[in-house]
Amino acid sequence: MPESVADLARGVRERSRAHIARAITLVESSRPDHRERARELLALLAPDTGQGMRVGISGIPGAGKSTFIDALGTRLIERGHRVAVVAVDPSSARTGGSVLGDRTRMAQLTASEDAFVRPSPSGAHLGGVARATREGMLVLEAAGFDVVLVETVGVGQSEVAVAEMVDTFLLLALARGGDQLQGIKRGILEMADVIAVNKADGEHAGDARVAARELSGAMRLMNSDPDARRPPVLTCSAQTGDGLDEVWEAVLEHRRWLESQGSLHARRAEQQREWMWAMVDSELRDAVRRSPRVRELLAEITPGVRTGSVSAVDGAARIIAAFGADLAQRPGE
Ligand SMILES: Nc1nc2c(ncn2[C@@H]2O[C@H](COP(=O)(O)OP(=O)(O)OP(=O)(O)O)[C@@H](O)[C@H]2O)c(=O)[nH]1
Numbered sequence: 001m002p003e004s005v006a007d008l009a010r011g012v013r014e015r016s017r018a019h020i021a022r023a024i025t026l027v028e029s030s031r032p033d034h035r036e037r038a039r040e041l042l043a044l045l046a047p048d049t050g051q052g053m054r055v056g057i058s059g060i061p062g063a064g065k066s067t068f069i070d071a072l073g074t075r076l077i078e079r080g081h082r083v084a085v086v087a088v089d090p091s092s093a094r095t096g097g098s099v100l101g102d103r104t105r106m107a108q109l110t111a112s113e114d115a116f117v118r119p120s121p122s123g124a125h126l127g128g129v130a131r132a133t134r135e136g137m138l139v140l141e142a143a144g145f146d147v148v149l150v151e152t153v154g155v156g157q158s159e160v161a162v163a164e165m166v167d168t169f170l171l172l173a174l175a176r177g178g179d180q181l182q183g184i185k186r187g188i189l190e191m192a193d194v195i196a197v198n199k200a201d202g203e204h205a206g207d208a209r210v211a212a213r214e215l216s217g218a219m220r221l222m223n224s225d226p227d228a229r230r231p232p233v234l235t236c237s238a239q240t241g242d243g244l245d246e247v248w249e250a251v252l253e254h255r256r257w258l259e260s261q262g263s264l265h266a267r268r269a270e271q272q273r274e275w276m277w278a279m280v281d282s283e284l285r286d287a288v289r290r291s292p293r294v295r296e297l298l299a300e301i302t303p304g305v306r307t308g309s310v311s312a313v314d315g316a317a318r319i320i321a322a323f324g325a326d327l328a329q330r331p332g333e
Contacts, residue, residue, distance in 0.1 A: 005037050009044040012143050020116060020143045027135035028121040030128060030286070042135060045142035050268070052084075052141040052148045055251055056162040058188065059172030061153060064198040066105035068172055068238035069149055073109045075244060076147055082114045084145035086136050088152045088162050089120035090129045116140060120151075127282040130161035134275070137165065163191045164271055164278075167264060168254045170194045170247070175204060175211035189215075189222065192231050194250045200235035200243060208235045229257060293322040 008026070011019025027038045059065050073083040085106065109115040118140075121132035137148050152162045163169045171192040189195075195215055200208030216233040223230065232250045236243030258264040288294055297318060304310035 005040045005044065009041055009142075012045060012139055013048060015143050017116070020139060023139045024118055024136045027139060028132040030123075038135065042138060045138060048142040049138045050141065052137070052146050053251075053255065054137065054148050054150065054166040054168070056150045056152065056159075056166035056169040057172065058152050058159050058162065058169065058192075059198070060174070063172040063174050064238045065151055065172055068196075068198060068236075068244075069151060070106040070109050071238050071241055072244050072248060073106070073115055073147075073149065074112070075241075076248070077109075077112055077114045081147045082145045083109065083112075083116075083147045083149065084137070084140035084143075085109065085115070085117045085149045085151060086133050086140070087118070087120035088126075088130055088133050088150065088158045090123065090126045090158060091153070116143070116145060126157055126161055127278060127285075130158075130165070131279065131282060134165045159188050159191060164274060167258065167267065168193045168251050170196065170251060173197045173211065173215060174199060175207035186222070189219065193254045194247065195219075195231055195233040196243070196247045196250075197233065197235045198238055201237035201240050205235075205237075211235075288319065288323045291323045291326040293326045294319055297322045 003022075008019055008023050012023050023041060026034055026041060029035070029038070057065055057069060059068075069085055073085065076083050106117050110117050118136055121129050121136070123129040123132065133150065137150065140148055148166075150162050150166055152158045159169075169191050171188060171194070173195055175197055195212075197208045197212045197215065200212075212233045212235050216230075219230055219233065232253075234243060234247055234250060236247050238244070255264065258267060301310050301315050301318065305312060305315045
């Protein structure tokens with residue numbers, strides 16, 4: 001007999017690590033009966049969510065994300081915070097195991113009672129992974145974690161998914177020889193609320209300062225509106241701890257700026273609305289793929305779509321019609 005959802009919710013609120021882990025496993029599952037229980041659980045926990053500071057942390061592999069999160073998280077715990085780390089890494093589906101949020105990469109945090117480090121959920125498509133991470137974040141907020149760090153790799157669409165679930169988006173950059181912007185996509189710079197050039201230590205300290213100045217200049221060029229907020233570009237060393245307090249102060253500063261404009265509330269309200277539609281998209285997509293008529297039709301038309309004898313437009317219209325026919329027959333589905 002599985003434990004009741006009410007017991008699970010109580011355990012989460014009482015901060016039992018075993019309950020928290022089971023609750024996150026439940027919200028990560030895509031099985032329809034688990035989804036039903038997850039919805040009930042999230043409804044019970046809803047009054048205790050939302051109070052966390054949600055901070056996204058992005059950077060190309062090797063930028064030092066895990067070292068940074070370990071060091072920053074440890075400092076925040078020393079100041080009395082409780083820190084959760086979650087991740088969005090759809091590539092973990094391919095490797096069969098998650099890279100981000102790996103326990104061994106955040107040794108200090110993992111050992112702390114006031115931290116909870118959860119690897120990226122695995123999943124075939126980004127929408128499902130992002131849903132699971134977002135719901136995991138809500139569970140952790142209900143368990144009293146007041147800082148939630150959401151880690152992601154600095155490539156592709158996962159940054160967008162993370163930006164849509166956090167209050168502040170922090171980009172960790174690296175100083176490189178020559179063109180400092182190399183490897184950082186413009187779209188990611190545009191999403192950044194705070195930028196920190198990491199590994200500003202030893203012989204590289206000077207390079208990091210140059211890179212920070214160049215990035216700062218690039219941000220000015222990207223947005224010429226004199227009234228626009230420009231993300232600060234700082235330098236830090238996750239290894240020595242230099243600059244970490246300043247980076248956190250910049251995160252808090254961004255938060256105060258959002259609050260002063262009423263934008264924190266507006267940002268979250270907009271995220272909720274977009275989130276609702278993302279769920280509709282993802283659940284519809286799953287329902288269409290489960291529909292028996294659609295499955296039959298797919299077997300019939302997919303070879304033709306590949307060779308071009310059935311156009312993609314025509315194929316899509318027939319899939320939707322087949323799904324509609326299934327729905328009409330079984331309105332409860
Ligand atoms: N010198 C220096 N090295 C650092 C710093 N931060 C991280 N590193 C080193 O950089 C390497 C990559 O750091 P990680 O924290 O694993 O980087 P990551 O961005 O999580 O990288 P992936 O695991 O590939 O996603 C490790 O060898 C770290 O020891 C720093 O501030 N200074």
